[in-house]
Structure formats: C-alpha cells, structure tokens
C-alpha cells in the first residue's frame with residue numbers, strides 16, 4: 001500500500017505518539033524515519049515527569065526508567081547552593097532509546113507502519129506527496145512533520161553537548177544545575193545521575209563551545225567519559241501556527257518545548273496525541289478545517305505555562321551573575337522551596353510564580369534592575 005490517511009516524517013517521541021494515537025483512532029499511518037534504528041543516535045538526557053506521560057497513557061515501562069530524582073540542586077555563580085526536595089514530583093531519568101522503541105512497538109501493535117532508514121527528501125506543496133531517497137513515493141491525505149530541531153521555528157536554537165560519565169562524585173537521584181552568565185549565557189550546565197556512579201553531564205549557551213564548557217565544569221571532578229554527544233536544544237517557544245492546509249507540525253518542529261529547560265518529551269507527546277485526535281476528526285468527517293481543534297487544544301493545555309516560561313526566560317537572559325546570586329539567595333526560603341517540591345514538573349513556571357506570590361515578585365523587582373522582572377508583575 002502506498003497511500004495512507006497520514007504520513008509522519010520523523011520517528012521519535014512526537015511522531016511515534018502521533019502514530020499510535022492515530023492508528024488507535026482507525027487511521028492508516030506510515031512513519032518514515034531516516035535512521036536505521038528507532039531511538040538511535042540517542043541525544044536526549046531523558047529527564048521527565050511520570051505524571052506528564054500518564055496524562056497520555058504513555059508512561060515509560062520499567063525497563064526504560066534508569067533512575068528516580070529525589071533532589072534538585074541549583075549552583076549559583078558564586079553564592080550558596082540551594083536545594084529542592086524533588087521526591088514528590090515523580091521525576092525520573094529514562095533511557096530515551098528504549099523509550100522511543102517502546103512507543104514504536106505500541107504504534108506498530110495498533111497498526112501503524114514504521115519504516116526506518118528512509119530520509120524524506122521532499123514533500124509536495126500541499127503535503128500529500130512524500131518522496132524518499134530510495135526513489136519511492138508515498139501519498140497521504142495529511143502530512144505530519146515531526147522532524148525535530150531541523151524544522152523548529154528560527155532563532156530558538158542553542159548549541160549544546162553532553163558527556164555520559166562514570167565518576168565517584170555522582171550521587172544517585174541528585175540532579176544539579178549550574179548557573180553562570182559568563183560560562184553558559186542564556187542557559188546553564190547540568191548533571192543528571194542515572195544508575196550507579198553514572199551521570200549525563202551537559203552544557204548549553206548562546207555562542208559557546210559546549211564541549212569546552214563541559215571540560216571546564218568537569219576539571220575539578222574526576223571522571224571517565226563513556227560517550228560524547230553534540231546536539232542543539234530549542235528554547236524559542238511554540239510556533240505561531242501548527243497547521244497549514246493539510247500539513248501538521250508536532251513536537252520540536254512546532255516549538256513544543258519548554259523555553260526554560262528545553263525539555264520537550266512531555267510537551268511533544270502532548271502535541272502528537274492531541275494532533276492525532278484532530279487529524280482523525282478531519283479524516284472521519286472529510287473536513288480538514290477540523291484541524292484547528294489541534295492548535296486550540298494544545299494551546300489550552302500548554303500556552304499559559306509556555307508564556308510564563310518565556311517571561312522567566314526573558315528575565316533570566318538579562319541578569320548579571322551578581323543578580324543571579326542575589327536572586328537565588330533571596331528565593332531559597334524553606335517555604336518557597338517546599339512549595340516548589342509539591343508542584344508539577346511540567347508546569348514549573350506557573351508553579352514558581354504562584355509560589356513566589358505578589359510580595360515575592362515585588363521583592364524581586366526591588367532587588368534586580370531588570371525591566372523584565374517588572375513585566376512579570378503584570379497579569
């Protein structure tokens with residue numbers, strides 16, 4: 001068969017969650033993935049909330065979970081570290097390669113066809129014709145772009161890299177974030193433990209060489225590098241439109257990624273599942289205009305949080321190291337940290353702003369010489 005209701009370009013979290021849900025809703029679906037193996041090469045650190053994926057019935061199986069997170073520690077540029085008890089947040093570290101395979105198996109069992117090792121070269125203007133490099137052409141009523149950062153909205157990409165290391169200093173369940181405007185402008189560095197004495201250590205920032213930043217971070221921490229990966233992250237916020245005619249963007253290609261942390265697993269899966277529901281509505285009713293429901297539903301779920309994240313990002317981008325120190329020491333009150341520990345990992349910006357309260361925001365605006373902080377005060 002070479003004609004399908006929907007063809008998905010990209011076999012990762014966004015595309016595979018779309019494929020499973022669309023097949024469940026009775027559509028014929030073809031997924032085309034350029035790499036020979038689903039989940040490879042693995043780039044992501046796999047930090048995510050189980051709660052987020054349970055919402056879509058796609059929680060990782062036991063085998064894909066590498067460890068649970070019990071504490072989040074922020075290291076300011078020169079001040080004292082602050083720590084959030086993360087035990088109640090249900091945050092885990094997953095093996096992304098295994099998880100993507102789990103999603104692929106689920107989609108196949110539901111009837112989706114997944115072809116690997118096929119790079120889509122060209123999609124026809126209206127999105128109904130797809131040509132792959134083997135010279136094959138497939139046709140579909142709807143085309144789903146789930147190609148990730150390559151198609152993400154312009155301007156939001158930051159260079160990033162990670163090392164997977166073996167080291168004695170790794171404490172299981174203790175995720176660390178390092179903030180330093182000079183070393184990681186516009187972002188931060190991180191360590192994410194997975195398993196015994198193993199961690200994923202990453203760094204990202206505007207205009208930096210992330211490998212040099214990682215080497216500097218790890219200079220005083222003895223380690224053995226097991227794997228090196230360079231991969232950009234996206235922090236530019238959702239695209240203006242997720243739909244054009246019969247073409248639909250899901251996941252990172254639609255900018256469905258948290259602008260604060262560049263975490264995109266839960267939000268991309270949300271994109272895939274919600275898009276599938278509305279593509280199915282459109283196919284069953286022979287009415288492509290039903291696709292607008294996808295954009296509406298995704299935005300109803302995530303838009304408020306994404307806006308809060310973009311505002312926090314705006315503030316963060318402009319702070320000096322001194323202001324970051326000041327901010328973290330002011331904010332690390334036991335009460336605020338306890339409230340954050342009981343919030344929702346996928347909606348952390350809204351949780352942070354509400355935990356801060358109006359008084360906290362005014363304190364912030366007095367401390368930090370930034371117009372953006374004052375902007376946070378506006379409704």
Ligand SMILES: Cc1cc2nc3c(=O)[nH]c(=O)nc-3n(C[C@H](O)[C@H](O)[C@H](O)COP(=O)(O)OP(=O)(O)OC[C@H]3O[C@@H](n4cnc5c(N)ncnc54)[C@H](O)[C@@H]3O)c2cc1C
Nearest residue numbers: 010012013014034044045046047120148251252263264265
């Ligand atoms: C270093 C790093 C660490 C990260 N850590 C986390 C984290 O801890 N937690 C979190 O939630 N998120 C994290 N992310 C973000 C997360 O990985 C992405 O947001 C998420 O994978 C986006 O999913 P996606 O399906 O939209 O795109 P992708 O996962 O990028 O997948 C796109 C797929 O499309 C395929 N493709 C592209 N073009 C074509 C073509 N022409 N033909 C066929 N196939 C094609 C690609 O091969 C790929 O498989 C991290 C990202 C990076 C880079």
